[in-house]
Amino acid sequence: MSFDFTEVAVRDVSRHYGRRRALAGVSLTCRSGEVLGLLGPNGAGKSTLLSILATLLVPSTGQVYYGSHTAGQAGPALRARLGFLSHDLHLYPELTARENLEFFARLYGVEAVSERVTTALGRAGLTARSEDVVSGFSRGMRQRLALERALLHEPRLLLLDEPFTGLDDASVAALVARLHELRAADRIIVVVTHDLDVAERLLDKVAVLKDGRLVAFDDAHGRIREHYRAHVAVGDRCS
Amino acid sequence: MFLKVAWLVMRKDLTVEVRSREIVYTTVFFAVACVLVFAFALVKEGRPLEDAAAGIMWISVAFAGTLALGRTFERERHSETLRALMLAPVSRPAIYVGKLLGIVLLLLIVEAVLVPLVGLLFHAPIWNRPLLLIALLVSGTVGFSAVGTLFAAMLVRARSRDVMLPILLYPITIPVIIAGVRGTAALFEAVPAVDLAQMWLALLGFFDVVFVTLSLWTFEPLMTE
CATH class of the missing domain: 3.40.50.300 (P-loop containing nucleotide triphosphate hydrolases)
Structure with missing residues (x-):
């Protein structure tokens, strides 16, 4: 629906x-x-x-x-x-930036997951770090990634x-x-x-x-x- | 879609565990330590206390399971990722099933180490009816984890969750533990009481159906604040 x-x-x-x-x-x-x-x-x-x-x-x-x-x-x-960027960021520190976005994209039923995630990583300025686990990111990097996570499914x-x-x-x-x-x-x-x-x-x-x-x-x-x-x-x- | 979501959540949990190996190492270590303590207490001059093996095996599974449940949901609490899962436009019971499957798999890995150790230390004939033993272990683990996953998810934001989880979990899962112990003890007899073990297995299957159904039913309202 x-x-x-x-x-x-x-x-x-x-x-x-x-x-x-x-x-x-x-x-x-x-x-x-x-x-x-x-x-x-x-x-x-x-x-x-x-x-x-x-x-x-x-x-x-x-x-x-x-x-x-x-x-x-x-x-x-x-x-x-709905897209929600909480103060707690809602990211799995053990997963890479790409894995985090792909997991949530699939959960939200986003189409063309791979391309959408690549675009989102580019917007977050994290293309070069896409295969790195999130636990190694600075607060700013995690914040940018979390925002793109919240926007993956184009919420109203x-x-x-x-x-x-x-x-x-x-x-x-x-x-x-x-x-x-x-x-x-x-x-x-x-x-x-x-x-x-x-x-x-x-x-x-x-x-x-x-x-x-x-x-x-x-x-x-x-x-x-x-x-x-x-x-x-x-x-x-x-x- | 239900199964796809459950698969996604389970795969994510297992990927996280493969990266950290935190839960599997701590639970295996804890379960092995538990069995060793019992072995020191109950094995005298190389002769174990009669019929103790089944009880010790299931107590170790229950203790290790409680530890695994707590740690699994502690991870989801860390970055409030459980809230992110609850926000997703998917069936919340599917999320529950995914978490449940992840915990069951972890506990089966623990049991793969634990059962041979119990067999060795307590001279338990674990190869008497291996398929029936596996069936008892799987169904007992599902029943225990079904209730445990529900309570651990419910308590994830409670301050006293580490204390509350066993207090809530053990009284309700006692029927599962008893059925597991009796069924396993029947198999560990010199002449395995297969009919008796099958009866306990059937009872465990019944508990699984009841606990999983009730948990699926109550997960969404219990997770809504």
Whole structure:
């Protein structure tokens, strides 16, 4: 079954872990060709929201709509349209870069696996290291490989959890350029980040979370720093 | 597609193991150490305690199996790759079957070392009915691993997973262990009690069907947080 959508809508979503509330009544929307940034201090609920969008967590209350369907209605077909780059990268360190990509490509039913993987390795700048095991890669190399892994099946919704962590300036610039390409290709991109400089270059919308609540949701480009200063503790990242 | 996914997951697990050889070395070492300790305790002047061989063999398999289960899923926890598997648009029970097959194969390798050692140290007649012994070992291993794979996957994000796994696993797999021990003991008698061994084998087959079916049924809801 093929399934596609052009909008993701979070409707009054809450999530509790036992008695602890991680998210409370969050509602927001993101459409094709938009990059939504989730900002907020540590423990604000950003990664929880990302996991809910990725269908890895079920909301305690509320719903997420992918087009007109919920995750339960769309089933596994929805997962074929989601790409998730977690902070943990989701790569097998004992496998080579090529083996990692080939494994996930086959799992996602990607056609012409070999060519697709070769292209992905080229995009990650890892053609020369394709037969090396991932455990020998730097954080930046693994991050680039993990991004290509998440994009192998051309997902509609791309979820990125702190994708700029540990990258040098050149890698950050390359990743930002890649995300601009994906936005132009009508993907829906949701990024958790603490990097305000990158956020200002990349985001179309910003959602600021604090203590599990959505304290700001704005599509006005240029007010990201203002929202961050207003709602997130003033610290060294706000310079 | 179901079998293709199971094959992919199993092949990936075996490739990782061939590269690291971590689980097979540690479990074989652990199982051999276990048998040796029992041999020192129960073999006096070259004469082993009567009927001890079958029990010692299955206890070693169960202990080594618990170690293998823990280590296999520890790998998936390391880079949260189990979450990546759960995100894939494939049948989640197929992922379970792939993990199960990988663990069963690993344990069969351990048993290939363990059984001759038990035969040697405890004078167990392992060549009496080799095919029936293999059938007992395979079906017992499948039953034990079916429950173990489910629990190890469930506990992968739990802080106390190393403690919880045996606490949950052993009480439920006791019927499998008992059937394995009784069936193997029947084969190890001076005149092998083939009918009795076949009866225990049939019971093990029944446990396998029940445990695998229940695990396939419950894997998806248990893995959804």
